[in-house]
Amino acid sequence: xxxxxxxxxxxxxxxxxxxxxxxxxxxxxxxxxxxxxxxxxxxxxxxxxxxxxxxxxxxxxxxxxxxxxxxxxxxxxxxxxxxxxxxxxxxxxxxxxxxxxxxxxxxxxxxxxxxxxxxxxxxxxxxxxxxxxxxxxxxxxxxxxxxxxxxxxxxxxxxxxxxxxxxxxxxxxxxxxxxxxxxxxxxxxxxxxxxxxxxxxx
Amino acid sequence: xxxxxxxxxxxxxxxxxxxxxxxxxxxxxxxxxxxxxxxxxxxxxxxxxxxxxxxxxxxxxxxxxxxxxxxxxxxxxxxxxxxxxxxxxxxxxxxxxxxxxxxxxxxxxxxxxxxxxxxxxxxxxxxxxxxxxxxxxxxxxxxxxxxxxxxxxxxxxxxxxxxxxxxxxxxxxxxxxxxxxxxxxxxxxxxxxxxxxxxxxxxxxxxxxxxxxxxxxxxxxxxxxxxxxxxxxxxxxxxxxxxxxxxxxxxxxxxxxxxxxxxxxxxxxxxxxxxxxxxxxxxxxxxxxxxxxxxxxxxxxxxxxxxxxxxxxxxxxxxxxxxxxxxxxxxxxxxxxxxxxxxxxxxxxxxxxxxxxxxxxxxxxxxxxxxxxxxxxxxxxxxxxxxxxxxxxxxxxxxxxxxxxxxxxxxxxxxxxxxxxxxxxxxxxxxxxxxxxxxxxxxxxxxxxxxxxxxxxxxxxxxx
Ligand code: SF4
Numbered sequence: 282x283x284x285x286x287x288x289x290x291x292x293x294x295x296x297x298x299x300x301x302x303x304x305x306x307x308x309x310x311x312x313x314x315x316x317x318x319x320x321x322x323x324x325x326x327x328x329x330x331x332x333x334x335x336x337x338x339x340x341x342x343x344x345x346x347x348x349x350x351x352x353x354x355x356x357x358x359x360x361x362x363x364x365x366x367x368x369x370x371x372x373x374x375x376x377x378x379x380x381x382x383x384x385x386x387x388x389x390x391x392x393x394x395x396x397x398x399x400x401x402x403x404x405x406x407x408x409x410x411x412x413x414x415x416x417x418x419x420x421x422x423x424x425x426x427x428x429x430x431x432x433x434x435x436x437x438x439x440x441x442x443x444x445x446x447x448x449x450x451x452x453x454x455x456x457x458x459x460x461x462x463x464x465x466x467x468x469x470x471x472x473x474x475x476x477x478x479x480x481x482x483x
Numbered sequence: 484x485x486x487x488x489x490x491x492x493x494x495x496x497x498x499x500x501x502x503x504x505x506x507x508x509x510x511x512x513x514x515x516x517x518x519x520x521x522x523x524x525x526x527x528x529x530x531x532x533x534x535x536x537x538x539x540x541x542x543x544x545x546x547x548x549x550x551x552x553x554x555x556x557x558x559x560x561x562x563x564x565x566x567x568x569x570x571x572x573x574x575x576x577x578x579x580x581x582x583x584x585x586x587x588x589x590x591x592x593x594x595x596x597x598x599x600x601x602x603x604x605x606x607x608x609x610x611x612x613x614x615x616x617x618x619x620x621x622x623x624x625x626x627x628x629x630x631x632x633x634x635x636x637x638x639x640x641x642x643x644x645x646x647x648x649x650x651x652x653x654x655x656x657x658x659x660x661x662x663x664x665x666x667x668x669x670x671x672x673x674x675x676x677x678x679x680x681x682x683x684x685x686x687x688x689x690x691x692x693x694x695x696x697x698x699x700x701x702x703x704x705x706x707x708x709x710x711x712x713x714x715x716x717x718x719x720x721x722x723x724x725x726x727x728x729x730x731x732x733x734x735x736x737x738x739x740x741x742x743x744x745x746x747x748x749x750x751x752x753x754x755x756x757x758x759x760x761x762x763x764x765x766x767x768x769x770x771x772x773x774x775x776x777x778x779x780x781x782x783x784x785x786x787x788x789x790x791x792x793x794x795x796x797x798x799x800x801x802x803x804x805x806x807x808x809x810x811x812x813x814x815x816x817x818x819x820x821x822x823x824x825x826x827x828x829x830x831x832x833x834x835x836x837x838x839x840x841x842x843x844x845x846x847x848x849x850x851x852x853x854x855x856x857x858x859x860x861x862x863x864x865x866x867x868x869x870x871x872x873x874x875x876x877x878x879x880x881x882x883x884x885x886x887x888x889x890x891x892x893x894x895x896x897x898x899x900x901x902x903x904x905x906x907x908x909x910x911x912x913x914x915x916x917x918x919x920x921x922x923x924x925x926x927x928x929x930x931x932x933x934x935x936x937x938x939x940x941x942x943x944x945x946x947x
Pocket of ligand 1: 546547591593612614830831888892893910911
């Protein structure tokens with residue numbers, strides 16, 4: 282997994298609340314091979330018309346926002362399904378961080394597993410960042426995960442909260458399975474105890 | 484006597500393998516369910532050359548991709564049948580049971596796992612699907628996971644979880660006649676919002692919840708995700724035990740007695756503290772219909788679509804306008820009377836026997852004037868419905884009677900709503916494009932969907 286430490290990059294504002302996973306990666310693409318990447322499916326039905334032509338009104342199709350590596354969104358970003366494809370689509374497109382007041386809970390976890398930072402920030406600050414990005418398209422946001430600090434286009438710094446475990450995992454780019462298998466003997470012991478106390482489960 | 488504990492803490496503690504110094508618990512997973520999308524998790528596992536740790540606790544199903552017509556041949560789309568073939572190969576090579584498209588036990592995972600007695604009270608259940616909370620109806624802690632987490636569970640039979648805030652949602656009173664669990668849940672989501680339970684594990688409690696059948700409880704827990712919850716559950720009681728008893732995989736004999744003793748200890752202790760409490764009354768629930776593109780956007784059937792001036796601010800007004808434009812509706816119009824093009828009765832929310840009985844009761848009084856698909860949640864539901872003669876009622880009302888699967892809930896098997904078409908659907912999501920690009924979805928109960936079929940319009944079934 283790619284590590285996340287610091288990032289200074291152009292950001293795109295997405296103003297709607299409740300951007301759901303069906304918009305991020307429509308269901309009909311979910312069985313497509315991962316080898317070719319999922320970048321083309323990101324916001325597919327909002328980015329492209331029925332003939333596959335780009336819709337000019339969608340923000341990521343507008344020149345200054347195409348190179349966005351950060352998205353600033355509103356409440357409940359990525360609500361909906363457990364499909365990790367939604368995160369693969371964001372990551373394959375090049376997005377490394379999404380800043381929003383709240384996230385769909387599964388998308389939040391899936392993001393952490395793919396080196397995508399789901400950065401939770403006050404709704405007022407998120408709204409202000411989006412306003413600035415609209416006013417100066419293509420401007421950059423800086424994120425320092427170690428210091429838990431995000432700097433807007435206007436230079437104002439904001440401290441953000443993140444659970445220590447999540448921060449650690451992103452900073453180190455850790456493989457969860459290796460980490461867990463370091464506790465393999467604990468799992469085996471637990472299995473024995475569990476089979477004894479809850480034999481009816483097995 | 485220790486500190487009073489919630490059912491959530493009890494299950495959590497009974498499954499904690501290890502806690503790290505960053506506040507995460509490694510939880511043991513008693514049951515791991517795989518659907519077709521888990522094929523990617525399986526491939527990651529194989530790529531890393533890791534075995535499945537507990538094939539005996541892992542179950543796979545074909546539900547999203549299977550055709551509802553022309554079984555058992557399987558999907559005509561070669562890409563879809565390739566996914567199933569891969570899943571078949573991986574499960575057989577690793578000794579995981581798979582309920583394949585031609586298996587009499589096949590059906591939507593959230594319908595068949597309770598039905599088979601795989602999902603049990605007090606268990607920790609994980610599935611790479613967002614409606615896993617359905618199994619919480621049995622008093623299990625059922626977690627929706629992503630593909631990376633599914634790979635992790637395959638390899639380790641465990642899951643890292645940070646402590647989750649808890650929410651008790653208490654609903655007192657009785658549901659008024661003509662309303663069911665679906666109406667209650669759509670009402671709850673409308674009140675607390677899409678993000679009303681965000682990140683929380685919810686215990687549904689109170690007399691209205693207790694009064695629900697197991698089917699109703701599953702409908703309710705199923706839509707926990709639509710309120711943003713991480714999971715949702717209901718403490719087990721006699722209704723639960725009666726449902727679980729004698730299921731094929733349920734414990735038998737002494738094991739059953741041991742299980743019962745354990746299960747009776749599960750309900751939250753008197754005085755147990757939740758991080759958040761919400762109380763609602765069931766008395767004013769009405770048959771409910773979504774009008775927008777998010778599950779919180781619903782109204783009673785005798786109500787109306789919001790008028791633009793009901794929006795709190797300009798932003799909200801713009802969002803309302805966008806939703807109504809997509810849905811092809813006018814602000815302020817009455818919900819009852821909205822013309823629909825087709826009906827879908829099915830999905831893990833509402834495809835169980837009780838749902839089909841409710842739909843058949845309405846269907847018996849007329850003829851469909853638009854296309855209707857009835858897709859039972861499992862082969863077993865289908866056989867039971869046929870034994871009760873429900874299939875004949877549907878067929879003589881002009882409804883199509885099909886084979887079990889997810890079908891038009893998500894359209895991955897090709898059962899899609901055409902662009903611009905309006906569908907009365909018993910499923911759980913009305914997102915933009917959910918049932919197909921440009922599809923317009925109105926969520927409602929099975930009886931209401933059957934009513935829409937007979938009139939070609941959204942109709943208040945309480946008025947006959
Ligand atoms: S019926 Fe719909 S919501 Fe349920 S598992 Fe299938 S696709 Fe998901």
